[in-house]
Amino acid sequence: MSTWRGTSNTGGITAFAVDPTTGLLSRLNDQLTQGQIPAVVTPDPTGRYVLVGNYIGHPPKGTFVVLPIQSGGGLGAATGVFEVTGTGPDRARQEAPHPHDVKFDPAGRFVFGPDLGTDRVWAWTLDLGAGKLVPVAVNPLGPPFGQVASGSGPRHMAFHPSGKWAYVIDEMVSSITAFKYLADHGTFIWLQTVSTLPPNFTGTSSTAEIVAHASGKWLYGSNRGHNSIVVFRIDQTTGKLDPVQWQSTEGEIPRNFNIDPSGTLLLAGNQNSDTIVPFHINQRTGKLRPTGRVTHTPTPVCIQFGRVVPS
Numbered sequence: 001m002s003t004w005r006g007t008s009n010t011g012g013i014t015a016f017a018v019d020p021t022t023g024l025l026s027r028l029n030d031q032l033t034q035g036q037i038p039a040v041v042t043p044d045p046t047g048r049y050v051l052v053g054n055y056i057g058h059p060p061k062g063t064f065v066v067l068p069i070q071s072g073g074g075l076g077a078a079t080g081v082f083e084v085t086g087t088g089p090d091r092a093r094q095e096a097p098h099p100h101d102v103k104f105d106p107a108g109r110f111v112f113g114p115d116l117g118t119d120r121v122w123a124w125t126l127d128l129g130a131g132k133l134v135p136v137a138v139n140p141l142g143p144p145f146g147q148v149a150s151g152s153g154p155r156h157m158a159f160h161p162s163g164k165w166a167y168v169i170d171e172m173v174s175s176i177t178a179f180k181y182l183a184d185h186g187t188f189i190w191l192q193t194v195s196t197l198p199p200n201f202t203g204t205s206s207t208a209e210i211v212a213h214a215s216g217k218w219l220y221g222s223n224r225g226h227n228s229i230v231v232f233r234i235d236q237t238t239g240k241l242d243p244v245q246w247q248s249t250e251g252e253i254p255r256n257f258n259i260d261p262s263g264t265l266l267l268a269g270n271q272n273s274d275t276i277v278p279f280h281i282n283q284r285t286g287k288l289r290p291t292g293r294v295t296h297t298p299t300p301v302c303i304q305f306g307r308v309v310p311s
Contacts, residue, residue: 009036010032010033010034010035010036011032011033011035011036011037011038011054012030012031012032012033012038013030013031013032013033013038013041013050013052013067013075014027014028014029014030015027015028015029015030015031015069015073015074015075016028017073018306023306028072028073028074028075029074029075030075031067031075031076031077031078032077032078033052033054033063033065033067033078034054034063034065034078034081035052035054035055035056035057035058035062035063035065035081036054036055036056036057037054037055037056038052038053038054038055039053039054039055039099039100039101040052040053040099040100040101040102041102042102042103042104043069044104044108044111044126044128045104045108046108046128047069048068048069048128048131049066049067049068049069049079049126049128049131050066050067050069050075051064051065051066051067051102051111051126051133052064052065052066052067052102053065053099053100053101053102053113054099055098055099055100056096056098057083057084057096057097057099058083059095059096060085060087060095060096060097061083061084061085061096061097062083062084062085062096062097062098062099062115062117063081063082063083063084063099064081064082064084064099064102064113064122064124064133065078065080065081065082066078066079066080066081066082066126066131066132066133067079067131068131079130079131079132080127080130080131080132080133082124082132082133084097084099084113084115084118084122085097085118086115086117086118086120087117087118088116088117088118088119088150088151088153089150089151090151090153090172093116093117093153093172094116094117094118094119094151094153095117096117097115097117097118098115098116098117099113099114099115099116099122100114100115100116100154100155100156100171101113101114101155101156101157103157103158103159105159105163105166105181105183105186106159106161106162106163106183107163107183109125109183109186110123110124110125110136110183110186111123111124111125111126111133112124112146112157112166112186114154114155114156114157114168115154116153116154116155116171116172117153119147119148119149119150119151119152119153119154120145120146120147120148120154121145121146121147121148121154121157121168121188122135122145123135123136123145123146123186123187124136125186136185136186136187146166146168146177146179146187146188147190148168148170148177148193149170149173149175149177149193151172151173152170152171152172152173152175152177153170153171153172153173154168154169154170154171154177155168155169155170155171155207155208155210156168156169156208156209156210157169157210158210158211158212158219159181159212160181160212160216160234160239161212161214161215161216162216163181163183164180164181164183164239165178165179165180165181165191165234165239166178166179166181166188167179167210167212167219167241168210169196169207169208169209169210169221170193170207171206171207171208172206174195174196174197174205174206174207174223175193175194175195175196175207176193176194176196176207176210176219176221176232176241177190177192177193178190178191178192178193178194178239178240178241179191180239191238191239191240192240192241194232194241194243196221196223196230197223197226197230197246198226198246201226203225203226204225205223205224205225205226206223206224206225207221207222207223207224208221208222208223208224208254208255208256209221209222209254209255209256209257209258210222211257211258211259211266212234213259213263213281213286214259214263215263215283216234216236217233217234217236217286218231218232218233218234218244218281218286219231219232219234219241220232220257220259220266222249222254222255222256222257222268223246223254224253224254224255224271225253226246227248227249227251227252227253227254227270228246228247228248228249228254229246229247229249229254229257229266229268229279229288230243230245230246231243231244231245231246231247231286231287231288232244233286244285244286244287245286245287245288247279247287247288247289249268249270249277250268250270250275250277250290250294251268251270251272251273251275251277252270252271252272252273253270253271253272253273254268254269254270254271255269255271255300255301255302256268256269256271256300256301256302256303257269257303258303258304258305259281260305261305263281263283264280264281264283265278265279265280265281265291266278266279266281266288267279267303269300269301269302269303270300271299271300271301274296274297274298274299274300275294275295275296275297275300276294276295276297276300276303277290277294277295278290278291278293278295279291
């Protein structure tokens with residue numbers, strides 16, 4: 001799937017078929033996302049729907065949207081449009097909701113939407129029959145959303161593979177907020193907020209991507225401005241984070257990065273220097289080391305790995 005800006009009133013999403021032999025793409029169809037600047041597209045674990053977060057909805061509202069995947073792989077028109085409201089203290093950037101990510105928990109039971117504009121991570125279940133997002137009911141354990149510090153601007157999130165903890169990267173203040181995850185209820189308890197930048201850094205920077213290693217031992221985040229990947233060790237008892245490395249991405253503005261399925265390589269996309277730089281992941285410490293190879297490609301902003309689908 002690929003998103004595009006579409007008209008002045010709504011963005012769009014394009015579905016592609018993947019040739020299993022060559023990996024080449026062929027276009028299937030397009031659908032509107034019922035909001036502007038779609039920032040993320042996430043398939044649900046059953047493969048029946050895709051969810052989209054529109055960075056700009058219909059002000060003063062933001063939108064998270066559900067679209068059905070048709071039998072041939074194309075997309076149907078939106079079956080659910082969930083509007084969120086609210087603001088944050090920074091009226092230049094938080095004048096309205098700004099959805100930026102959609103994540104399912106490891107069990108596929110709950111769905112979460114980090115919202116830079118309201119400093120919240122919205123929580124739902126996905127009604128598979130109706131194709132709609134249903135807010136998590138308020139319960140005695142807490143509200144139906146995760147809350148980060150005021151003015152933080154939550155961008156993306158990652159779950160620990162065990163499902164015990166969740167981590168939200170805060171774009172506007174360059175931090176990561178760690179939560180204990182209550183998987184039976186779809187709610188969070190705050191554990192820790194830690195900077196993604198080294199203590200002696202005095203420049204301007206913001207965060208972008210966050211990825212947990214499949215082993216559950218390490219967490220990685222990207223700094224745009226400092227132009228680095230920060231590596232954290234995850235305490236396997238508490239879920240708290242301890243920084244172990246800041247590795248230069250050898251380029252400018254690492255908007256996105258990802259870890260290959262083997263867990264041995266991290267690929268960083270440097271948006272402003274048009275490069276994808278791979279790093280070896282030390283399997284004992286989690287630290288990164290450049291491989292010495294560089295791929296040149298225009299404006300890399302998202303890196304995803306395919307998977308082998310059993311025939």
